[in-house]
Structures are given as C-alpha cells and as structure tokens.
Amino acid sequence: MKIGVKLTLTFFLVAMTTMVIIGVISFRKSKAALTKDTYNNLLAVRETKEDQLEDYFSQLDHQVHSYSDDPTVIAAARALSNGFNAIDSDLQMNDERMVPINKSLSDYYQHEFLPRLNKNLKKKATESEISNPLRNGRILQSEFIATNPQEADNKCKLADAGDGSSYSAAHKQYHNFFRNIQEHFGYHDVYLVDSKTGVIIYSVEKEIDFGTSLIDGPFKNTNLANVFKTANNSTALDTAFFADFKPYRPAFDEPNAFIATTIYDGSEKIGVLIFSMPLDEINDIMTNDRNWDEVGLGETGEGFIVGDDFKTRNQSRLLMQDSATFFSVMKEDSTPEDIIQTMRSFNTSIGMQTVHTTGVDSGLAGKDGLAVYDNYRHRKVFSSYGPIDVEGVHWMLSFEINQDEALENVYELRKQIILASSVFLLFIALISFILGRQITKPITLLTEDASELATGNFDVEIKIKRKDEIGILAVGFKKMQVTIRKMIEELRHINANLEQKVEERTEEINNAKAILEHKNKEILDSINYALRLQTAILPPVEKLNAILDDSFVLFKPKDIVSGDFYWMKKMEHHLLIAAVDCTGHGVPGALVSMVGSSALDRCVGEFHLAKPSDILDKLRELVIATFETKDHDVKDGMDIAMVSIRYNKEKTKATVEYSGANNPLWLKRKNSEEIEETKADKQPIGVFDFGKPFTNHTVEVHKGDCIYLFTDGYADQFGGPAGKKFRYKTLKNLLQNISNEPMSVQGKKLDEAFEQWRGELSQIDDVCVIGVRI
Numbered sequence: 001m002k003i004g005v006k007l008t009l010t011f012f013l014v015a016m017t018t019m020v021i022i023g024v025i026s027f028r029k030s031k032a033a034l035t036k037d038t039y040n041n042l043l044a045v046r047e048t049k050e051d052q053l054e055d056y057f058s059q060l061d062h063q064v065h066s067y068s069d070d071p072t073v074i075a076a077a078r079a080l081s082n083g084f085n086a087i088d089s090d091l092q093m094n095d096e097r098m099v100p101i102n103k104s105l106s107d108y109y110q111h112e113f114l115p116r117l118n119k120n121l122k123k124k125a126t127e128s129e130i131s132n133p134l135r136n137g138r139i140l141q142s143e144f145i146a147t148n149p150q151e152a153d154n155k156c157k158l159a160d161a162g163d164g165s166s167y168s169a170a171h172k173q174y175h176n177f178f179r180n181i182q183e184h185f186g187y188h189d190v191y192l193v194d195s196k197t198g199v200i201i202y203s204v205e206k207e208i209d210f211g212t213s214l215i216d217g218p219f220k221n222t223n224l225a226n227v228f229k230t231a232n233n234s235t236a237l238d239t240a241f242f243a244d245f246k247p248y249r250p251a252f253d254e255p256n257a258f259i260a261t262t263i264y265d266g267s268e269k270i271g272v273l274i275f276s277m278p279l280d281e282i283n284d285i286m287t288n289d290r291n292w293d294e295v296g297l298g299e300t301g302e303g304f305i306v307g308d309d310f311k312t313r314n315q316s317r318l319l320m321q322d323s324a325t326f327f328s329v330m331k332e333d334s335t336p337e338d339i340i341q342t343m344r345s346f347n348t349s350i351g352m353q354t355v356h357t358t359g360v361d362s363g364l365a366g367k368d369g370l371a372v373y374d375n376y377r378h379r380k381v382f383s384s385y386g387p388i389d390v391e392g393v394h395w396m397l398s399f400e401i402n403q404d405e406a407l408e409n410v411y412e413l414r415k416q417i418i419l420a421s422s423v424f425l426l427f428i429a430l431i432s433f434i435l436g437r438q439i440t441k442p443i444t445l446l447t448e449d450a451s452e453l454a455t456g457n458f459d460v461e462i463k464i465k466r467k468d469e470i471g472i473l474a475v476g477f478k479k480m481q482v483t484i485r486k487m488i489e490e491l492r493h494i495n496a497n498l499e500q501k502v503e504e505r506t507e508e509i510n511n512a513k514a515i516l517e518h519k520n521k522e523i524l525d526s527i528n529y530a531l532r533l534q535t536a537i538l539p540p541v542e543k544l545n546a547i548l549d550d551s552f553v554l555f556k557p558k559d560i561v562s563g564d565f566y567w568m569k570k571m572e573h574h575l576l577i578a579a580v581d582c583t584g585h586g587v588p589g590a591l592v593s594m595v596g597s598s599a600l601d602r603c604v605g606e607f608h609l610a611k612p613s614d615i616l617d618k619l620r621e622l623v624i625a626t627f628e629t630k631d632h633d634v635k636d637g638m639d640i641a642m643v644s645i646r647y648n649k650e651k652t653k654a655t656v657e658y659s660g661a662n663n664p665l666w667l668k669r670k671n672s673e674e675i676e677e678t679k680a681d682k683q684p685i686g687v688f689d690f691g692k693p694f695t696n697h698t699v700e701v702h703k704g705d706c707i708y709l710f711t712d713g714y715a716d717q718f719g720g721p722a723g724k725k726f727r728y729k730t731l732k733n734l735l736q737n738i739s740n741e742p743m744s745v746q747g748k749k750l751d752e753a754f755e756q757w758r759g760e761l762s763q764i765d766d767v768c769v770i771g772v773r774i
Helices: 003-068 071-090 095-118 135-146 152-157 166-185 223-233 280-287 317-321 323-332 337-346 358-364 408-439 443-454 469-537 541-547 586-605 612-627 728-738 743-758
Strands: 189-194 200-203 241-248 254-265 268-276 302-307 369-374 380-387 395-402 551-556 564-570 575-582 638-647 653-661 665-668 675-678 697-702 706-710 767-773
Touching: 003 254, 003 268, 003 280, 003 302, 003 369, 003 380, 003 395, 003 408, 071 135, 071 166, 071 189, 071 200, 071 254, 071 268, 095 135, 135 166, 166 189, 166 200, 189 223, 223 241, 223 254, 223 268, 280 302, 302 358, 317 323, 323 337, 358 369, 358 380, 358 395, 469 586, 541 551, 541 564, 551 564, 551 743, 564 586, 564 767, 575 586, 575 706, 575 767, 586 612, 586 638, 612 638, 612 653, 638 706, 653 665, 665 697, 665 728, 675 728, 728 743, 743 767
Parallel strands: none
Antiparallel strands: 189 200, 189 268, 241 254, 254 268, 302 395, 369 380, 380 395, 551 767, 564 575, 575 638, 638 653, 653 697, 665 675, 665 706, 706 767
C-alpha cells in the first residue's frame, strides 16, 4: 500500500477514533452531571417543602391551642351549649309545632342537599341516612339551614334566626368572632362540640352535621367524629389531634381533614374545638404557589403527598394545567368513573387520585431515597421521596420530573456531537488525501535532516529547496537551528538570573509567613483566653456527678468557644439544671453565653427565685435590659430548657418542675417504652413581639426515671448517606434504645452516634445534651 494511502487512512482513523471517544465521554459525563444535578435539586426541593409542611402543621397546632384557651371561645361553648339544650323550651315546642319544621327539613334534604350529594356517590344516599334524630338539632337545622333565606353556599351569613331564643342570642353574639377566625386563616369550617353529648352545638358553615351527635348520630363514623372522640377521650393537656383527609358526607363527600383539641373552663372539660383544615395552604406549598419553574421543576415536574391509602393529599399539577389530559390519564389508569366524576365536580384530585409507585411504597415504608421509575402516567421520572415527619399522619412526600425533560439538553448535545463529527471527518478525509500525496516525495530527505537535528547536530545543512509546504517546513527547520542556538545562550543567562530572583522571592515569602503566623497566634491566644473565661463559668461535670449519682453532659462546641452552655445551682432543698442555646456560635455566641450565665446567677442569688418559670421571666428581663441600646433593641437572646429537681426524704421519687423557651423536656420512665415530651413555650429569652409569661410544668418522677435537656445542635446536624438533618425523631428513638444503660455510657453512645452521622461534614452548631437518672 502506498504511503499516501496509508497517511490518508491513518489521519482519517485517528480523527474518527478521537471524535468518537470525545463524543461518548462528553455525552456520558454530561448525562451523569445533569442526572446528579437533577437529583440534588429534587432532594433540595423535597427537604424544603418537608420543612414548610412541618412548620404549617406546627402553626395549625398553635392556632387550635391558642383559641381553645381563649375566654371568648370558652364563654361561647357555655352559652351555645345551654342555648341548644333550651331551644325547645324557649320556643315552647310540641309535636304539632314540629310538623312544619320536619317538613321544611325533609324538603331541604330532598330538593337541595341530596341531589347535590348523590351526583358524587356511586350508591345514592337516602334521607334516613342523613336525617338528624335530635329534636333540638332539627329545630336549629330548620332555622339556620332549611328556612335560612341565604343562598345554599352562604348559610353562614345568617347571624340571628330571630326567634328570640337564648341560642339565637348567643349565636348572634359569637358568630362573627368565629367567622373572622375562619376567613382569616382560610379554614373550611369551625366547630364547637359538646364534650358530654357529642352534639355539634355550633359551626360556621351550617352544613347538615350542625346539631347532630358525633357519638350516636348519622355521622358517627366519619373522620370528624373520630377526631372528636380521640380528643374528648384524651387526658393529655395541650395536645392537638389530627384526622386525615377522607370524603365527608355533609360536605357533599368532598375530602376533608380536621384538627381538634379540648376546651376547658378551669378544670372542667366542656367541649372540643375543631378546625376543618384548608386545602389551599398545602397546595400552595407543594406547587410553590404554582411557580414550579422557580424551584427547578420545569414543565413536567410535580410533587405529591400520599397517605397510607395511596391517595394524594394535594392537587395534581396536571389537573391544574390540563384537566382534559388529566382525566384521560385517569381513565387509562382504570380509575372508576364515579371517582372521576367526583373529581370533576369538586375540581380536585385530593383524597381520590391513586398513586402507587416504587417511590410511594418506599416512602410509606419509612425509607427515603432517589430513584428512576415509572410514574402514574407510565413515564420514566427522576424522583426524590421520603416519609413526612409530622405527628398524627402517615404520609410520604415525593418530587419528580420527567426523565426526557431533565435530560433534554444532553440529548440535544448528542445530536450536535454526531453532526459536528460527521462534517469534521469528511473534512479530515479530504485534507489527509491531499497532504498525503504532497508530503511523500520529499519526506525521506527531510526525515534524514530531522534525524541529525534530533541527535543534537545543529550544524546539519538542510538541502531541500521548495516553494510548497515542504519547502516552508525546510525553511522552518533552518530557522529553528538559529533559534535553538540563540535559546541555548539565553537560557544560560536566564538560569543565572533566575536563581537570584528565586532567593529574593523566597525571602519575601518567609517574611510574610512570619507576620501571618504572629497575627494568627495573637488571634488564637485571644480566643483561647475567651475559652478559659467561658470554661470558668461552666460547672464542672464532676460537680454534677457528685450531686447526682447517674448523669452525663455531652458538650461539643462548634468552634473553640461556644454559644451553648449548661448551668447548675445546688440550693438547700432542690437542684436547678439548665441547657442553654445562645444566638450564634463562636466568639459572638460565647459573649451572649457570658451574659446568660451571669443573669441566671443573679436570678437565683440576687432575686432569690426558685421556680423555673419565674427564673425564665426574670432572665428575659435581664437579657433585654443588657442588650438594650439608645437606637434600637438588639435581637440577640437564647433558648433554654430548665428543671428544678426536689427529692423526697427517702430519695425514692422526686418532683421535677420544668419551664422552657423553645426547648422541651423529655422524660423516659423506667417502666415505659416511650419518651414523654413536655413542650416548651414557643418564644425565646429576648425581644419577642408576642411575649407572655413562661409556663411552669410539674412532673412526678420515680427512681430510675431519666430526664433529658438539650439544645438544637444535635438534631440539626447534617450527615448520613443523604447528607440531611439528624432530626428530633431520630434523637428520641436513639435515647429510647439506650435509656437502660448507665448515664455515662449513654453520653458516650450519643457522642459516637453524632460523630458517625456527621462523618466528613463540618459540625454546623454547638451541641449540648444533659441526661439525669433519678
């Protein structure tokens, strides 16, 4: 084979091989990078939305508790309950006067309510299934629903039935108060239920559950009745109970969810306050207020909340944007026609759309992860899924985006690589053929001359004289001879000067290094001195162990000095212990901790306070006064959990008083598997717009019981395989598993678990955990 052909083939094969390798590597790396970015974005979106959902449920819990303690709500429950029981006597009702009332109700059921309800039911409902058997309830249903002059969906506008009864007077007095709550927070409805009879004595919307008993009435098997019974039967104070989304017949079978808590008048339980949860807030969180692009979900990405019945708890993006396609997908997925019709009627998929995928199964099983699988539309999607850490629900959260959309750019890159490679290869083939023919003849002579140059013979004579490229190359070799000779001389000169310059620069660098080392030593000396000052205010762990036989303190500052600190004071009859988390960490946090420790000492020594809530109230006053300036109030402060332990004479049991600012008390009783939590007041030690006196809690404990105080640094640490937070639920499970160990062993295991979880990641906050066995 001639050398020209060989050159042409060689150039072509080299170019083709190079392009193929570069193209394949570029495509694979681009695909891998884009896949990783997609997973990271989905994980970030899911964790952000999970935090928002947890905050939202915490807000609901706070709202229902706040209103259950409101004097207006307590007074309304009393007045409306008395009015309900007296309505028949107030109106002097008898069987004859009940005839038109019963007729008006029957007409309403038959001509207004049942036609709307039965459009959403596969099995049609009858009047006997929804009719209220309670006489007083029927009277009020007639006045506020059947004969109410307002339109069907505006019955709530009637404040006074005008019958002169004590119920109507109470309803007129309190109705606007409850309507304002409903409208301000977006609740579907607000209920007051009598704790003894289970009768719904008041609701804003006046649906047909109004005036019925949730114990033995027509709606006794609904999720509203279940959450009422759970709350009413509970002896726990300051606890809210949640009922998951289920079709609710009085709301025409639209899915409803409820949150409830008890109403106490002093020590007497008089009722249950129930909010029907709004759907818009959860949908706004999951759809980012319908701005999916802002969180990187593109045109096909969406998020789902799915319950253990595999039904969604939020609206489908496809239904919002293209309802025709959504219902077509539902039919293809064999969704029953009556369910599809109900979705059309309410324009919602909540509680009705079934999503049963690999991610849903794993999330409901308590697992979180990233995966590719077929979604409910039978399309490949990238997904990030996991369980939701909210008390009272068994939900999972999933965010996904179509694989084709996520990798659209890399597929376009592949097309461009193939097109560019094809053009380039044709060009290379042509150039290779031309050059091969022109190079072969003089190549041998030029090779010989090049070999001489390669051996170091720069005096060789280049004999080729041509005007084409080979001739130019020969001239280039000649110029190279001259250039190399000059370079050798210049290199000798440069080498001499370079050694001197290296010495000068080395001296300058050493001087700068010495200055930096001196400054760094001064800074570290200052911080270490601050550490000695801070260490001086912390009670030695040995002192705590000397007073309490079985205890530990896990104290891990993020930096040299800490914004967390622990505090202890042995009094004549009791022992005070606190775990404190100051604003910030490092030197700023340490300065705030000095203020906090000094203020605690003053609360006990100067002001002679003993009760934890009194100490926290005075501590807040001292901290605000310390940080107050002429121009503005500094927002620095602290969170704290404080207990007072007072033993009986035989030390077989003790009385523990607790008060907390944002940080709770955990109690693990010796003969119990669960950890009990005493919640803190949701306010800091410092300036706060809605400050109120701190609550003092008293708990009786016995020998062998364990109490735990802590700051947020342990639970907020990022780590593990997915690089996410440790969380309080995981910390609680860990303490439950090791609670039977000696306290010193518990402290070591907590430390080991923390370090194992953190791995190679940096510690993000100071950590303080205190454990005491009674």
